[in-house]
Amino acid sequence: MNTLRTIHDVPVFLCAAEGEPIGSERDALDVIGEASYQGARWAVVPAERLDETFFRLSTRVAGDIVQKFANYRLGLVVLGDISRHTADSSALRDFVRECNRGRQTWFVADAEELDERLKG
Template identity: 65%
Template sequence: MPDTLQHINGTPVLVCAADGEPVHGERDATDLIGEAFHHDASWIAIPADRFEDDFFRLHTRVAGEIVQKFANYRLRVAIVGDISRHTAASSALRDFVRESNRGTQLWFVSDTEALRDRLGPAPANG
């Protein structure tokens, strides 16, 4: 299944396929950024399962490098899926997720419906 552009409540979101290539680091992030720009997306929704465990181990700095790459290109990111096994193992990750979800650059959401809710109501017609 390919990545697809979806307009979620009027916001163009590149929704990445669950069966896509793993996101290992900055190079993979750059590839996703290029695809998002190709589709004129302002958000990219990446399934949590596409990230290796090192992303969720903050001391590896993988998450920081990937998130910074997206921020440099002013592309917002939603990590979509259950990451509870990772947050259960790390209070630092729990804090990172909580702080990220307070902002506008990076969100951790349970599913695309939760992303839809976070993006707000659809614009009114007319």
């Protein structure tokens, strides 16, 4: 079940780990709509909810989804271990590193890392 939590005074929408894969702009808009309706500033999507195409940058799925979140001024957090994807793609490793430098899209391993990022 999707829930809204406040972490360090920041409203965060937590997507359920189970559910349909998120693999298109339409899927992203569903998450954005629900998160925005609940007043969230960040949406946390478990890595396992993302369609495999998200992690293949040549498909442009990741870029399209990240851009959709940016357009709606909602932060996106991909939560979980994506090492099997980054091990196979230097482009994806670079993408993750660049995202994590910013304030729009983060890739974090676990809830503790998310907590640390939201403190700052």
